[in-house]
Amino acid sequence: MKIIPAILLCLAAGTAAQAQNSLEKLFDSTSTAHTRVLDTYKSTRIIQGQSTETLHKHELDFRVAHRFGDAGGEFGGTKTFFGTDNSTDIRIAFEYGITDHLMVGISRSKGSGNLRQLYEGLVKYRFLQQTKDDYVPVSVAVFGNMVISGMPSATDKSAPDYFGTTADRMTYVAQALVSRKFADRLSFTLMPTYVHRNRVSYMDMNNMFALGAAGRLKLSKRLGLLAEYYYPFRTTESKDYFKSLGTKFYNPLGVGLEIETGGHVFSITFTNSTAILENQFIPETTTSWLQGQFRWGFNISRRFTLFGKKDWKK
């Protein structure tokens, strides 16, 4: 059982290496005979989750994501200016395109959930890109990350943030991303996801599958409407246990606006989940839209081209 998460993660990362040479040939052939569909999304992230977009070769993406406190409910309203007095999670990241289809990144997040002070390493590889003539009908990418918490350990062994070993601090995500752009305005993505947490609280799940779906409706050349939803497959036994303790889990749902302004992509988002990383918002969302426990947030992306623009355009 212990080896399964490793295999899945290695599949996500390893596919990049194993398949790259042969698939590069496919890209080469499609680039001449079949025109690739571009800009399925404007950014490498949709709202919370990943899109099938990757950075260009030698492109550095500096990203800042922020989620405020509850906009409504008992913590929201005018007294906190609809949540802006509080922050539930903040992420700062540097991501880099090794090739036009393979990117890596590092990030630091505040974290929101059982673990905090999170350091992340990520890799994403797009091995198929949709073509306009439907020779390749969808874009497909795999994403994987490894996250370690730097927070002090709890003293209570029953707490999820008690760390007996360094491995107890680690969580992982492996995700397949399948997207299609319909005509010029509508993009749709399916995101089957696997989350592994090395150590969890009593009756929580170390391994959790989830299915995500997201879409983008292009409103103008620079503006898009985004929506994203995840359905985590938590066991009834686990749900019932936490419900008996007064904790109910909700499915993450987000809507947002994507605005492109030159080298920046700016997303304004509204989500019920408090966390930014998949490792947390998929298994640990306990806040509900219907109780006003949604928040606004933003993702800012600023891209820089390293080693000269001419080099990566070749």
Add this chain to the structure above:
Amino acid sequence: MRRITIFLFMSLLFAAACKNEQAPSPVSGGVNCDVAKITTSYALTAIQTNCTNRGCHPGGNSPAVADFSTATTLKAYINTHRSTFELRAVGSLADMPQSQGFPALSQGMKDSIACWIAHGLPDQ
């Protein structure tokens, strides 16, 4: 070849670090609430030590609604938001205190605070 070596190394790293562990069932921190005498002074000291600083629950700052700077404001908050306080501070999946270098509350401290609330926030 170099690429394959890197990914094999990463695979080994993942395999070595992966584990499935579930925390043991939470047990009482040894507090017998029927006879324990937990006072406001204890609860306030525990909360101010572990939950308040310049950026957290200090009063007049974020979050303004949850001001734990004095016994009066702490009790006022618990009286009006009891379920939230119990869920987030002393419950099984309590997510407070958050970050800011504060460690999690021990089960004994959680039980004591829960007991103080159950007894009606007594001062003596």
